[in-house]
Amino acid sequence: MTGNEPMRDQAIAWAVRTGDPAFDDWDGFTRWLEADPAHSNAYDKVVAAVGEAVEAVPPTPKAENDDMPAEGPTRRRWIGGAAALTLAVVAAFGAWQFRGGSYTVETAPGEVQLVKLDDGSQIAVAGGSRLVLDRNDPRVASLEQGQALFTVIHDVSAPFRVTVGDDTLVDVGTIFDVKRAKGALSVAVSEGAVVLNPEGQNAHVARGQMLTLDTASGRYRLGEIVTEEVGEWREGRLTYHDAVLADVATDLSRATGLTFEVAPSSAAHRVSGSILVEPIRTDPQTLGPLLGLAVRRDGKVWEIEAN
Structure with a gap:
């Protein structure tokens, strides 16, 4: 499963919901957009794909005894069906095969x-x-x-x-x-x-x-x-030679899925050493003796500081 699939599925779900005239959860939609800049891009791609499909839909033929304009509710329902079908196809194939x-x-x-x-x-x-x-x-x-x-x-x-x-x-x-x-x-x-x-x-x-x-x-x-x-992070190892501690925290967060932050007093502190990712993921405090650091937990954040 690719890393962007959950976001894609969320974008499709929001596109379906916001396309419903009865939709009223705009606050929830706004929170989702603001949670990650990539959400807006994903949503725009889905809507653009649906819009292109809708543009290709021919107008509904007008019956001789029908005084309703061709672009009236019948047309909108037809478009709604086409849009839903397009979204279903996007969801089924799971690919960003849009313009470009x-x-x-x-x-x-x-x-x-x-x-x-x-x-x-x-x-x-x-x-x-x-x-x-x-x-x-x-x-x-x-x-x-x-x-x-x-x-x-x-x-x-x-x-x-x-x-x-x-x-x-x-x-x-x-x-x-x-x-x-x-x-x-x-x-x-x-x-x-x-x-x-x-x-x-x-x-x-x-x-x-x-x-x-x-x-x-x-x-x-x-x-x-x-x-x-070079690229040894693929094998679960990180090696540093006089690296800034703030960069180490970023690498550890990326590699372990945990959140590491540096105490303000140690942001420019430099370290050297080689560490395995898995033991730190299991017990972040094992990082301390490896790089000469103090490691403390603050809620969901692991703060690291020079000794």
């Missing part, structure tokens, strides 16, 4: 999903991530949130492109890991190479290198990385 051929793969925190593309390439999508792909062009992807590992079939004539906000990564090789965080983008390469913004910085990231970009300033830095550590 784009579709979204969205994972819940703690979930990892493998996507196989038509050209033979594969993308492992980390938990708490959102990736937009195109059925009409398997050589493009857009990482809207989170992290993904790309294993690409290299084609000189059709380079694989990944957009991350306003930035573009162009494949010059095979395997690379991309992470999108607030105000930052990182890419680590274990095979081949990647170019950041060919029309801009034109920064070349080779095997065994990691590039970190400040998306606001456009400044970046290159560093060395152990190739075996």
